[in-house]
Amino acid sequence: MKINKATQFSALTRFFSATVFREMARKGQSTLFSRLLRETELVDQLGLNATVGEAFDFAFNILKVVGHRDEYIYRAAVSQKVLLGTHSLRTASMLNEFRAGNCKADLVILNGTATVYEIKSERDSLTRLENQIENYKRVFAKVNVISSEDHIDGIIETVSDDIGIMCLTKRYQIKTIREAKNSPERVCPRTVFESLRITESIEILEHLGVKVPDVPNTQRHAVLRELFSETRPSYFAF
Numbered sequence: 606m607k608i609n610k611a612t613q614f615s616a617l618t619r620f621f622s623a624t625v626f627r628e629m630a631r632k633g634q635s636t637l638f639s640r641l642l643r644e645t646e647l648v649d650q651l652g653l654n655a656t657v658g659e660a661f662d663f664a665f666n667i668l669k670v671v672g673h674r675d676e677y678i679y680r681a682a683v684s685q686k687v688l689l690g691t692h693s694l695r696t697a698s699m700l701n702e703f704r705a706g707n708c709k710a711d712l713v714i715l716n717g718t719a720t721v722y723e724i725k726s727e728r729d730s731l732t733r734l735e736n737q738i739e740n741y742k743r744v745f746a747k748v749n750v751i752s753s754e755d756h757i758d759g760i761i762e763t764v765s766d767d768i769g770i771m772c773l774t775k776r777y778q779i780k781t782i783r784e785a786k787n788s789p790e791r792v793c794p795r796t797v798f799e800s801l802r803i804t805e806s807i808e809i810l811e812h813l814g815v816k817v818p819d820v821p822n823t824q825r826h827a828v829l830r831e832l833f834s835e836t837r838p839s840y841f842a843f
Contacts, residue, residue, distance in 0.1 A: 614673070616644040620664045621677045629657075671753065671775050672727060676711065679724040679751060679773055683712055686779045692716050704800045706740030708733075713745065718787055721745040722771075725752035731759045738764050743793040744800055747785040757782060789839045798833035806833065 619625070619641055628635035638657075642648055647660055655663075669678050680701070688699050697716035702709045705721070712722040721741050725731060734750070741748045749769035750760050760770055761782075769785025798806055806829050810817050813836065820828050 613645045616641045617664050617668055618675055618677070620645075620661065669777050674726055674753070674773070675728060676724050676726050679726055680712060682773050682777065682779055683714075683722050683751065687722075688714060703744075705744040706796055706799075708737045708740040710741060710745070718747055718789070719745045720747040720749065720785070723748070723750045725750060725756050725760065727753045727755065729756075731756060731763055734760065734763050738768060740796075742788075742791050743796040746789040746792060747787050749785050751779070792838040794833045794836045794838060795830060798830050803829065810836075 620638070622637070625635045625638045625641075628637060642660065645664070647663060648655070651659060651663060665678075665681075667673060668675065669681075684699065688694075688697060692714065697714055700710075700713040700715070702711065703713045703721075704710075710721045711724040714720045714722070721744070723734070723737055723741065725734065729752075738748060738750075747769065748767075749771055750764060751771040751773060752760060754772055754774065757770065757772055764770070766783075767786040767788055768783075770782040772780045772782055774780050801809070803825065807817050810829070810832055815832055815836070817832065818828060
């Protein structure tokens with residue numbers, strides 16, 4: 606399929622947007638998906654008898670080609686090849702866009718330890734990478750960067766030796782360039798607290814056997830933050 610960079614390619618990337626999936630989950634159909642089908646002219650390629658699933662597969666196969674790959678393609682690769690390929694859904698959980706300091710982590714897998722995956726697709730630059738990594742170190746025991754082959758040399762020059770480096774190859778395989786070191790001792794409990802909801806922080810403290818005092822709502826944030834600050838970093842290795 607030939608892609609018109611200005612219109613068709615933009616429409617293809619929106620196939621996998623939250624809006625499309627939300628509409629389909631709630632209504633069983635999506636007006637946005639129908640409009641994107643027309644804009645991409647996929648019906649002409651697939652035929653009128655094609656299923657919704659076939660349309661998604663067709664779009665995905667186009668987007669996962671090197672040069673077309675955006676963040677969604679990398680998320681899918683980690684989900685399929687790491688979460689489902691290495692871990693078990695019974696013991697592992699995946700989080701999207703988890704706040705860490707003044708950054709948002711792309712993907713986090715909790716499986717006995719907290720591992721973050723920062724995505725640098727072909728469309729991304731490495732300008733913010735150093736700051737992102739420093740924030741992630743304060744929240745996650747293991748930090749990885751996954752990128753295209755073109756970014757690998759720049760990432761090696763930017764991050765320290767304890768950071769894992771992974772490459773999404775041209776064949777849509779994940780190649781580990783360097784394993785991430787498990788370093789729960791560097792986690793900052795206060796920063797972890799700022800990443801959580803109040804209800805989540807209370808639940809964690811109670812799980813750790815820490816008594817949470819009954820204080821007015823105006824004082825609760827400060828009290829919980831102080832309690833978190835007194836805990837050991839290893840408690841938050843998950």
